[in-house]
Amino acid sequence: MKKTRDNIATKLLLTLAAAVLITFQGFSQTKANADAEKAIFPKGEQGPASNFTGKAFNYGLVANDSTYNTVVGNVLFEPGARSNWHRHPAGQILIITAGEGYHQIKGKPIEKMRKGDVVKCPPNVEHWHGASPDSSLHQMYIIPNTEKGIVEWLQPVTDKEYNAFK
C-alpha cells in the first residue's frame, strides 16, 4: 500500500515538475522576446568612419523642412563608440532613452548620461557624445532652428580624450 502511494506521489511530482519547467521555459522566451523588442526605434544606418569612432547607428525621425525647422533622430552607440567633435550652429538637445554614455563640451570635464537624462549643448560650442566603454547608448537628438544650420563636423575624439572620464 505504501509502495503504491509512493509510486503515485512520484508520478504526480514528475508531472508537476514537468509542468513547472514548461511554464518557466515559456516565460523565459516571453522575457527574451520582450528584451529584443525593447528598442523604441529601428537600428538605422551606420554613421561614417569620417564622423564616428566605433559603431554608431543613426535612425532619422524628423527630416529638416521650413515648417518645423527641426531635425530629430535616434543614435544607437555601441560600447566605446562616439561622435567626432562637432558644433551645431543653433545648438542641440540630447534625450537618453536607454543605456549609458558620455557627453563633453570643449574645455569641460566629461559628463555621464543615463536613461531619462536631458543634455543641452549651446549654439556653436564644440562637443562630442557617445556610449561609455561598457554600455551601449540609445540617444535621441533634437536640432532646433535649423535655418541657422545643422552640424559642422570636426576632428575625432582621441582615446586619450575618451579615457579621461573620472
Place this chain on the structure above:
Amino acid sequence: MKKTRDNIATKLLLTLAAAVLITFQGFSQTKANADAEKAIFPKGEQGPASNFTGKAFNYGLVANDSTYNTVVGNVLFEPGARSNWHRHPAGQILIITAGEGYHQIKGKPIEKMRKGDVVKCPPNVEHWHGASPDSSLHQMYIIPNTEKGIVEWLQPVTDKEYNAFK
C-alpha cells in the same frame, strides 16, 4: 528496495520542484521590477481637467527659452485619457515611446499611434491626442519655434468624437 528507491525519488523530486518554484518566483519578481523600471521618465504632474479628459501626466524635459525656442516633454495618458482639442502656433511633433494611442486632426479620421511612431501636426491646425481605450500611451512632444507661441487650448473631445475610431 523498490520502496526505498521510490522514497528517495519522491524526496529528490520534491527538492527539485521546490528549487524550480523558488527560481520561477525570483524570475517573476525580476520581470515585475523590470516592468516597473521600463518608463524612461518620471510620471510627472497630472494635467488639469480644464485641458484633459481622464488622467494625463506631464513631465517637462526642456523649458522654453530664447536659445533653443523649443519645448519638450513627456505625457503619460492612462487608457481612455486624451487632451482637449488645441492648436500650436508653430506646430507640434509627437514621438511615441510606449503603448498605443489616438491622434486626430480636425476634419480627418482618427489615426492610431504606436511605439516608435512620429506624428506631425502643422502650425495652427486643431488636433487632439491621447491613449486608446485599452492601453496607456507614453508620448513625447516637441514644440518648435516657440517665439511664435506654444499652445491654444480649446473644447474637450467628446465621447462621441473619441469613440468614432474605426
